[in-house]
Amino acid sequence: xxxxxxxxxxxxxxxxxxxxxxxxxxxxxxxxxxxxxxxxxxxxxxxxxxxxxxxxxxxxxxxxxxxxxxxxxxxxxxxxxxxxxxxxxxxxxxxxxxxxxxxxxxxxxxxxxxxxxxxxxxxxxxxxxxxxxxxxxxxxxxxxxxxxxxxxxxxxxxxxxxxxxxxxxxxxxxxxxxxxxxxxxxxxxxxxxxxxxxxxxxxxxxxxxxxxxxxxxxxxxxxxxxxxxxxxxxxxxxxxxxxxxxxxxxxxxxxxxxxxxxxxxxxxxxxxxxxxxxxxxxxxxxxxxxxxxxxxxxxxxxxxxxxxxxxxxxxxxxxxxxxxxxxxxxxxxxxxxxxxxxxxxxxxxxxxxxxxxxxxxxxxx
Amino acid sequence: xxxxxxxxxxxxxxxxxxxxxxxxxxxxxxxxxxxxxxxxxxxxxxxxxxxxxxxxxxxxxxxxxxxxxxxxxxxxxxxxxxxxxxxxxxxxxxxxxxxxxxxxxxxxxxxxxxxxxxxxxxxxxxxxxxxxxxxxxxxxxxxxxxxxxxxxxxxxxxxxxxxxxxxxxxxxxxxxxxxxxxxxxxxxxxxxxxxxxxxxxxxxxxxxxxxxxxxxxxxxxxxxxxxxxxxxxxxxxxxxxxxxxxxxxxxxxxxxxxxxxxxxxxxxxxxxxxxxxxxxxxxxxxxxxxxxxxxxxxxxxxxxxxxxxxxxxxxxxxxxxxxxxxxxxxxxxxxxxxxxxxxxxxxxxxxxxxxxxxxxxxxxx
Numbered sequence: 153x154x155x156x157x158x159x160x161x162x163x164x165x166x167x168x169x170x171x172x173x174x175x176x177x178x179x180x181x182x183x184x185x186x187x188x189x190x191x192x193x194x195x196x197x198x199x200x201x202x203x204x205x206x207x208x209x210x211x212x213x214x215x216x217x218x219x220x221x222x223x224x225x226x227x228x229x230x231x232x233x234x235x236x237x238x239x240x241x242x243x244x245x246x247x248x249x250x251x252x253x254x255x256x257x258x259x260x261x262x263x264x265x266x267x268x269x270x271x272x273x274x275x276x277x278x279x280x281x282x283x284x285x286x287x288x289x290x291x292x293x294x295x296x297x298x299x300x301x302x303x304x305x306x307x308x309x310x311x312x313x314x315x316x317x318x319x320x321x322x323x324x325x326x327x328x329x330x331x332x333x334x335x336x337x338x339x340x341x342x343x344x345x346x347x348x349x350x351x352x353x354x355x356x357x358x359x360x361x362x363x364x365x366x367x368x369x370x371x372x373x374x375x376x377x378x379x380x381x382x383x384x385x386x387x388x389x390x391x392x393x394x395x396x397x398x399x400x401x402x403x404x405x406x407x408x409x410x411x412x413x414x415x416x417x418x419x420x421x422x423x424x425x426x427x428x429x430x431x432x433x434x435x436x437x438x439x440x441x442x443x444x445x446x447x448x449x450x451x452x453x454x455x456x457x458x459x460x461x462x463x464x465x466x467x468x469x470x471x472x473x474x475x476x477x478x479x480x481x482x483x484x485x486x487x488x489x490x491x492x493x494x495x496x497x498x499x500x501x502x503x504x505x506x507x508x509x510x511x512x513x514x515x516x517x
Numbered sequence: 518x519x520x521x522x523x524x525x526x527x528x529x530x531x532x533x534x535x536x537x538x539x540x541x542x543x544x545x546x547x548x549x550x551x552x553x554x555x556x557x558x559x560x561x562x563x564x565x566x567x568x569x570x571x572x573x574x575x576x577x578x579x580x581x582x583x584x585x586x587x588x589x590x591x592x593x594x595x596x597x598x599x600x601x602x603x604x605x606x607x608x609x610x611x612x613x614x615x616x617x618x619x620x621x622x623x624x625x626x627x628x629x630x631x632x633x634x635x636x637x638x639x640x641x642x643x644x645x646x647x648x649x650x651x652x653x654x655x656x657x658x659x660x661x662x663x664x665x666x667x668x669x670x671x672x673x674x675x676x677x678x679x680x681x682x683x684x685x686x687x688x689x690x691x692x693x694x695x696x697x698x699x700x701x702x703x704x705x706x707x708x709x710x711x712x713x714x715x716x717x718x719x720x721x722x723x724x725x726x727x728x729x730x731x732x733x734x735x736x737x738x739x740x741x742x743x744x745x746x747x748x749x750x751x752x753x754x755x756x757x758x759x760x761x762x763x764x765x766x767x768x769x770x771x772x773x774x775x776x777x778x779x780x781x782x783x784x785x786x787x788x789x790x791x792x793x794x795x796x797x798x799x800x801x802x803x804x805x806x807x808x809x810x811x812x813x814x815x816x817x818x819x820x821x822x823x824x825x826x827x828x829x830x831x832x833x834x835x836x837x838x839x840x841x842x843x844x845x846x847x848x849x850x851x852x853x854x855x856x857x858x859x860x861x862x863x864x865x866x867x868x869x870x871x872x873x874x875x876x877x878x879x880x881x882x
Contacts, residue, residue, distance in 0.1 A: 260762070261786060261787070266786070266787055266810075268810070269786040269787055269809065269810060322810075397625070412803070421626060421631070421634040422626070422631055422634055427803065427806065427807050428807070429807075430803075430804060430807055430808075431803045431804065432802075432803065432804055433800055433801065433802060433803060433804075434800065434801060434803035434806075435798055435799065435800040435801075436798065436799060436800075437797075437798060438777070438792065438795075438796045438797060438798060438799035439795060439796065439797055439798075441792065441799075441813075441815050442792050442793070442794075442795055442815040442816070442817055443795075443817050444634065444815075444817075445631075445633070445634060445687075445815050445816060445817050446815060447812065447813065447814045447815065448806075448812070448813040448814075449812045449813075449814075450806050450807040450809075450810050450811060450812065451807070451810060452807055452808050452809075452810050
């Protein structure tokens with residue numbers, strides 16, 4: 153076994169370094185994984201651009217015990233290479249998807265199964281080492297075995313797909329219902345795919361990028377609205393016209409006051425806006441919300457959705473690789489991944505391939 | 518039968534007139550009621566103070582066909598005195614409670630039973646003649662027969678109690694759950710009573726009036742917070758301390774940005790604020806709402822709750838007259854009712870007795 157490995161580590165804003173670090177060794181409840189893919193998430197971009205936001209720099213995270221510098225990346229999958237003494241049900245050589253939420257299993261939220269609200273919640277790849285490295289050690293509870301028919305390129309998208317599926321499950325969207333998705337980043341596009349799977353009759357996709365609107369239309373949107381130079385109110389009027397008076401559910405997946413406003417205004421009476429994007433403060437027309445009995449609900453992370461997602465992929469009901477627009481090597485991850493994602497809205501999901509050997513094989517070298 | 522009657526009619530802001538008008542006559546689907554009591558609602562005060570808000574002054578309401586001037590009062594009950602030709606199941610002399618929402622029964626909302634969201638929704642007493650008169654004609658569908666054991670003084674409070682029960686039913690409050698009620702007007706006090714009936718383990722009542730806090734404590738609140746000279750954040754800290762980390766549900770029943778903020782901040786993770794008070798715009802910390810998966814829901818009017826309420830009163834499970842602090846004659850309704858309610862926060866619910874004969878009997882004259 154190697155004694156060192158390559159890892160992409162966050163040291164500070166605009167300071168992500170590809171370095172060689174010591175090969176990690178799993179504790180008794182941990183597993184060592186050889187990473188196949190690690191996706192780049194919007195929150196990774198925020199940490200890169202103007203972090204730290206979630207990355208601890210003073211007080212170590214209570215569950216991971218870690219502090220920056222640490223390895224980025226929470227959307228990863230790979231192969232089990234070493235198993236801690238206490239770990240049952242996982243063997244060397246098995247392929248796994250990673251549900252990267254740390255949890256204490258003891259607080260009131262963990263006790264009722266709402267472990268995404270755990271008082272000590274954190275993410276591998278933000279509060280502890282993540283998947284932008286050749287190898288990573290994670291707690292065994294984060295791992296889900298992958299059937300042979302689920303390829304790594306789809307397993308790498310399980311994490312954002314889990315965000316979308318959890319949001320959809322928390323929403324009031326039902327079979328033959330109507331919805332609108334505001335913001336077609338990876339989560340928005342995955343919400344379009346999930347809404348289709350849920351049997352929605354109308355799925356209106358709203359964004360400012362023609363490429364993303366085209367992708368949404370290809371992946372399940374029944375209508376698209378190009379939001380460039382159109383106000384929130386005008387978009388809402390269009391949505392209402394398209395859906396006979398407004399949608400049952402609108403998803404706010406952009407994290408902007410304007411899209412939140414448009415999402416609320418697009419609802420029928422009794423409808424619900426599900427917030428999944430992050431923003432600071434938000435304002436709304438409370439008079440209409442009360443008089444029309446609207447709901448504003450929210451969704452963060454996920455719980456209990458990985459097994460279902462894996463089965464959906466296995467059954468061929470959904471192809472998560474549909475949102476992958478690019479793969480890059482660990483060496484080129486910042487330049488061809490982080491930097492490109494920041495400026496090129498045609499890119500939806502970029503995957504990093506940490507293994508040099510694997511990357512060379514793909515390149516045919 | 519008389520050919521004219523006394524009615525308290527809204528002509529404009531600060532212009533409510535006690536006048537004699539022609540005795541109304543029921544159409545084929547209507548019923549003539551001799552009014553026993555009519556409560557004064559906060560929305561009546563708003564119409565009096567700086568209306569019109571809901572009262573039509575240009576376009577007649579689509580279902581009532583009415584426009585100002587019209588008789589105020591939507592919280593009323595009385596005795597059936599005449600029945601239209603098409604009306605089945607109601608007889609002269611029967612005592613009735615009134616559910617004063619106009620509805621079309623044909624729109625998509627009426628069709629699914631959400632008739633409080635009816636596209637033509639309105640209230641008798643705001644969009645048509647109400648109960649501050651000796652007699653009133655209402656559509657028969659608004660009426661609920663009262664058992665002998667339900668006295669008029671409780672039946673007059675059915676309407677605000679319906680607002681509270683509908684709000685409670687829409688909320689996530691469950692047996693042994695925890696809640697906070699912000700704003701102890703009639704709806705807030707009734708919410709305290711309903712939450713107790715629902716088996717809540719903690720009911721924190723928040724207001725600026727010592728008398729209303731005392732009433733809440735008497736009627737079911739487990740804790741009270743005097744909000745005078747305390748910030749929303751401090752109140753939220755107190756609620757969290759009282760309830761081991763925050764309540765499951767907080768009710769916003771004051772219609773103020775500050776109470777809305779306090780209500781949201783008082784929640785545990787995964788909790789819900791139920792807005793029942795009316796305000797214009799509202800703002801909130803969206804970052805916390807999403808990260809803690811909080812919900813903001815709302816409630817307007819009521820649907821399907823009158824039969825249950827009447828049964829609760831009949832069973833002695835709740836005494837709606839507990840919130841009645843004063844009764845006044847129709848002649849003194851403005852001076853001793855509207856004006857007093859505006860300035861004296863010790864008053865919770867004031868009932869008007871429209872019948873001169875009944876009033877003289879009560880006064881022992």
